[in-house]
Amino acid sequence: MSFHIDPALGQPIYRQLMEQVRAQIAGGRLVAGDFLPSVRQCAKAFDVNPMTISRAFTLLESEGVLERVRGKGMRVIGPPPVETLAARGAPLEPLLRAAAQRAHELNLPTDEVLSDLRSFLEEHSDEL
């Protein structure tokens, strides 16, 4: 399980976590029945206040994404009901837009940028 927490983003950390859990479920990296690491493990692994982690878990529970299993932690219930590819990609759009704008400002050729992006994507697919 890997999450990326960036405190500098405008989005509060608990929301970053929620979004990444949802994204990993939508993308099939987390499947129904999987257990998430405990609040303690997450707090220590990401260097984040445990209250922030448990807030994310509790909200995901109330959304019906996770369920709390006594003594065992948070279990993934299943993918959110309707999740189109477009909806799944929505959080990515502002990042891509920003990257596109920056590439434009730097006057970089489109092919160059796309091939960089492709190699970044491939780096991550290796991690799996």
Added chain:
Amino acid sequence: MSFDVLEASQVTKRFSSHQVLRGVDLSVPQGSVMGLLGRNGAGKSTLLQCAVGLLKVDGGELSLLGEDSWRLSASAKSRLGFVAQTPELTPWMRGRKLLEYAASFYPRWNWDLVRRLVALWEIDLRARVRELSEGHRRQLAIILALAPEPEVLILDEPVAGLDPVARRTFLQELIDVALEGERTVLFSTHITADLERVADRVALLADGRIRFNDRLDVLKERVVKLYVRSQDALPSTLGVPGTLREDVGRHEAMVVVEGLETEAVDGLRDRLRAHVEVKHLGLDDIFLEMHHAG
């Protein structure tokens, strides 16, 4: 049921002609990790020093662990750890002696934690305190405050002067404290990235008063930036309730809003036939914007 470990009510403090605290109200619930933000000279150190009884308030009430801060009992003091901005450690003592000496005052002393941090931070305990670098002296002061595992930790700019690796180690120690659930941390800082990781609450001190005191995520969701674009010419002010700052051009505007209501966005869209984008801000920016507004 948790109680407030620290309670300040209308606290005032002046130094000769300079009124530093102008009526501070603050409560720090047990088990929380609270970051105290404020610009240089905002009075953070003054407030923390008043809280631990190193300075006497001029007016108002200030209590720690249920006791008047100025008259803390020995037992309250033994439950408190404090790191001053410029810690005063006995300069002639060797590090190891200082640790042993300090340990003798407390019923509990976590030598494992001491050894771990001393090794990580590469502090030479054979050296006299005055021979240590400023960074190492600070780190030693932090270790001295953490080792007795106090119920309340009050830290004045603890990460200032620490390198990134030492900062991260320190943060991890605070997260361990937070994991215990019942210990309380209040620390001042202006490194907001650290604060976001470790704090669950934030208080903002500006103009001698607490401008905001709530959960960190509440603050982050409270202040937003609107980008407004319209084909029509925009009015000179958009009149969004809670505006901290606005910059209105002919067809484009930027408005920073505190406590945005969704109706306000819908209102702009309908009224000005505008495209409105809502952007969340990092804590640094929120901090700046709230100061702009004063």
